[in-house]
Amino acid sequence: MSQKILIVDDEQDTLSVLGKGLTAEGYLIIKADNGGDALVLATSERPDLIILDVLMPGMNGGEVARRLKGIPETEDIPVIFLTGMFPKREEEEEEEEGHTVAGHVLFNRPYDILKLVTAIRKLLQEKNRILLE
Amino acid sequence: MLSGLDDEGTGLLAIENGATDYLIKDQSLDKILIRTVLYALARKKETENWWRTFDAISDLVFIQDKDFTITKANKAFAEALNSKPQDIIGKKCYEVLHNTSTPWPGCPYQKTHADLKSHTEEINDPLINIPLLVTTSPILDDNGNLIGGVHIAKDVTEQKKAEKLILDTNLQLRETSQKLLNAKQELEKKNKALEKAHKELETRVEERTAELSKANELLKKEIAERKQMESYLRASEANLRKVIVGNPDGIVIVDKNGIVRFVNPAAESLFGREDKELLGETFGFPMVLDETTEVETIHKTKGIVIVEMRMVEIDWEGEISYLASLHNITERKEAEEKMKKAMEIKSEFISMASHELRTPLTAIKEGVRLVIQEQTGKLNDEQKEFLGIVKRNVERLARLINDILDFQKLESGKMDVDMQKNDVNEIVKEIKETMTPLSSEKGLNLIIELDDSIPIIKFDKDKITQVLTNIVNNAIKFTEQGSVTISTTKGDNDNIIQVSVSDTGPGIKNEDLPKLFNEFEQLAGGNERKTGGSGLGLAISRKIIKKHNATIWAESEPGKGTTFHFVLPIKERRRKPRD
Numbered sequence: 001m002s003q004k005i006l007i008v009d010d011e012q013d014t015l016s017v018l019g020k021g022l023t024a025e026g027y028l029i030i031k032a033d034n035g036g037d038a039l040v041l042a043t044s045e046r047p048d049l050i051i052l053d054v055l056m057p058g059m060n061g062g063e064v065a066r067r068l069k070g071i072p073e074t075e076d077i078p079v080i081f082l083t084g085m086f087p088k089r090e091e092e093e094e095e096e097e098g099h100t101v102a103g104h105v106l107f108n109r110p111y112d113i114l115k116l117v118t119a120i121r122k123l124l125q126e127k128n129r130i131l132l133e
Numbered sequence: 134m135l136s137g138l139d140d141e142g143t144g145l146l147a148i149e150n151g152a153t154d155y156l157i158k159d160q161s162l163d164k165i166l167i168r169t170v171l172y173a174l175a176r177k178k179e180t181e182n183w184w185r186t187f188d189a190i191s192d193l194v195f196i197q198d199k200d201f202t203i204t205k206a207n208k209a210f211a212e213a214l215n216s217k218p219q220d221i222i223g224k225k226c227y228e229v230l231h232n233t234s235t236p237w238p239g240c241p242y243q244k245t246h247a248d249l250k251s252h253t254e255e256i257n258d259p260l261i262n263i264p265l266l267v268t269t270s271p272i273l274d275d276n277g278n279l280i281g282g283v284h285i286a287k288d289v290t291e292q293k294k295a296e297k298l299i300l301d302t303n304l305q306l307r308e309t310s311q312k313l314l315n316a317k318q319e320l321e322k323k324n325k326a327l328e329k330a331h332k333e334l335e336t337r338v339e340e341r342t343a344e345l346s347k348a349n350e351l352l353k354k355e356i357a358e359r360k361q362m363e364s365y366l367r368a369s370e371a372n373l374r375k376v377i378v379g380n381p382d383g384i385v386i387v388d389k390n391g392i393v394r395f396v397n398p399a400a401e402s403l404f405g406r407e408d409k410e411l412l413g414e415t416f417g418f419p420m421v422l423d424e425t426t427e428v429e430t431i432h433k434t435k436g437i438v439i440v441e442m443r444m445v446e447i448d449w450e451g452e453i454s455y456l457a458s459l460h461n462i463t464e465r466k467e468a469e470e471k472m473k474k475a476m477e478i479k480s481e482f483i484s485m486a487s488h489e490l491r492t493p494l495t496a497i498k499e500g501v502r503l504v505i506q507e508q509t510g511k512l513n514d515e516q517k518e519f520l521g522i523v524k525r526n527v528e529r530l531a532r533l534i535n536d537i538l539d540f541q542k543l544e545s546g547k548m549d550v551d552m553q554k555n556d557v558n559e560i561v562k563e564i565k566e567t568m569t570p571l572s573s574e575k576g577l578n579l580i581i582e583l584d585d586s587i588p589i590i591k592f593d594k595d596k597i598t599q600v601l602t603n604i605v606n607n608a609i610k611f612t613e614q615g616s617v618t619i620s621t622t623k624g625d626n627d628n629i630i631q632v633s634v635s636d637t638g639p640g641i642k643n644e645d646l647p648k649l650f651n652e653f654e655q656l657a658g659g660n661e662r663k664t665g666g667s668g669l670g671l672a673i674s675r676k677i678i679k680k681h682n683a684t685i686w687a688e689s690e691p692g693k694g695t696t697f698h699f700v701l702p703i704k705e706r707r708r709k710p711r712d
Contacts, residue, residue, distance in 0.1 A: 013522045020519065 002028040003124055004045065008038040008064065009053035009082070018051070021113050027120070035059025039067055042074045048124055054083040065104070076130075078123040080116070084109040153177070193265070193286035196272070199246065199279050201225045201236060210286070213261050226284065230258055242269040242282050249279055255289070264293040383440070383459035386449050387416045394454065403440065403459055405433030420444055420455055427462070439463045476545070483541040487534050494534065498527045535599075539673040543652070550593040550680045557630055557701070558583045560594065561619050564601050572609050578616035579609075587621055587630050590703050596677045597701070600685075603670040604634045604697045612638035615694070628703050629683075635696035641689040649687055650675040674699075 032038040052061035068074040134152040153173035193210035241252035265286040272281040383400030441460040572579040608617040615637025624631040652672040678685040685699035
């Protein structure tokens with residue numbers, strides 16, 4: 001069965017492009033353009049992974065993630081953050097899984113789709129392993 | 134006396150009457166006769182002796198009987214009257230003495246005669262012409278009856294003289310005494326006066342002393358106060374000195390002739406010279422009071438030093454002098470230079486970078502256009518969809534790059550406006566065409582209301598388009614439902630055209646209205662809103678409008694909507710030299 005990914009971003013263009021990119025990789029994509037809808041959809045659709053834009057009007061990505069942790073149906077869903085604010089430092093090699101900050105996975109924009117997909121795969125494998133244990 | 138009477142009584146009578154002896158005849162006569170002759174001789178001698186004694190008395194003596202007849206007078210008395218005793222005896226005393234026929238009133242014998250006592254009187258008899266002290270003494274018989282008197286007159290001339298002398302002397306004495314008394318009284322008076330004067334003086338001295346004492350006290354107080362003030366002053370001065378000496382800015386005090394009188398340590402280091410080198414030298418800088426001026430000076434070792442100087446007039450050691458405070462701004466100036474250079478470099482870089490950015494952007498834009506316009510072949514819907522996304526975002530990028538360039542121009546102050554004759558209404562129509570897709574996407578109506586009577590005016594077409602685009606873009610962005618209306622009218626006065634853009638969005642709070650046109654100001658800022666802009670749009674718009682000598686502003690009613698207005702002048706005003 002295809003893995004379901006919920007992508008949340010207030011920019012329609014981002015949703016279109018990212019959605020298409022991930023669909024091409026074989027994922028089932030559901031979209032939300034604000035935090036409120038994201039929570040509703042996450043609870044009802046139970047995606048396998050959520051990609052959250054950090055900077056959004058209303059509820060920002062961080063807030064959404066916090067709330068997701070508080071809902072039993074969504075607390076275990078892995079999250080990837082997308083942000084345009086993280087400065088790239090030359091010395092830093094771009095990690096394959098993106099930056100990890102305080103246990104969260106963060107991707108800078110513009111993202112490399114291959115790296116993003118790798119990260120998604122890794123997180124989903126982790127999740128499945130935990131479930132199987 | 135011889136008598137045959139042998140009678141004692143008769144014999145006594147005879148003796149009494151002066152008989153020496155009383156002889157009775159038949160007695161042994163010879164013996165008795167001898168005895169009697171002896172007695173008679175003895176008695177005669179006695180009597181003679183007695184009268185000799187009587188005449189020997191130097192005082193004037195006479196004896197008078199009770200009828201004032203002189204019975205005996207002594208030699209002295211007779212001589213005094215220049216007569217002989219025989220002539221006097223038998224006469225009345227007052228006849229002899231006073232030549233009167235009656236007793237003299239002051240006669241003491243009269244008194245003696247009366248009271249049978251001795252009396253003494255002082256008599257000045259003209260006949261005798263000598264002052265006499267007369268004493269009359271009574272001669273009494275055995276029964277105490279007066280039988281006569283003794284009148285003794287003493288020549289008291291000498292006494293009188295003595296008396297007079299005594300009197301005179303007494304008088305003199307008394308006079309002298311009186312004079313002395315007077316003098317004493319005078320002296321006492323003078324003494325009293327002196328005492329009084331003395332007391333007065335004392336009182337005055339006391340008063341004076343009290344006054345002086347008070348004055349002294351006051352003076353002491355004043356001195357104490359002054360001393361305290363002096364010490365305060367000195368403390369103040371000391372503090373002032375500390376301030377001056379410790380001040381990081383240089384302080385130089387110059388007298389009215391422009392000679393340096395004082396420099397503080399900071400000034401020394403400013404000039405790189407010690408105060409003894411600087412004192413007495415001419416200050417050399419223009420002395421402008423109460424203004425801040427910039428001066429250049431040469432430090433002994435560090436070269437040119439730039440100083441911000443401020444001069445004020447002060448009272449220094451009693452003379453009009455000038456205090457200059459020198460603030461070293463060399464570093465600041467250098468920093469300013471550096472910053473200017475940095476700004477220039479940055480400007481250049483931004484210019485270059487944005488131009489560099491535009492090149493690939495153009496390629497992308499053109500490439501996408503060619504494909505969208507199906508000049509490379511037919512497109513399916515999905516292809517059209519994604520290419521649309523690309524095109525849109527390329528335009529967004531382009532706008533951002535323009536914003537950055539504009540920002541750089543804003544910073545550097547350079548912005549040229551190309552004033553050409555244009556039609557405002559045309560611009561509005563063009564914008565409507567460009568922005569309708571955007572508004573339709575959001576389900577908003579984009580309405581235009583144009584006043585056809587507005588004239589053709591001079592303005593920079595591209596820039597005004599930019600302004601209007603920015604405003605309309607914002608209107609659409611911030612409005613969720615309703616419409617955005619662009620209108621043109623003739624303004625309140627004859628010389629302007631007004632363009633307004635109103636929306637039915639949430640509106641803007643009154644207190645936020647002034648911030649709208651600030652650089653980088655985005656309402657409801659912070660993490661929440663990602664507005665897809667640089668925050669410069671309105672700031673740049675304002676600058677553009679200013680360059681047209683016009684104004685731009687906004688009005689809003691929270692809950693109802695917002696309207697942005699800008700006006701453009703019909704007649705070009707002469708450009709002001711400053712923006």
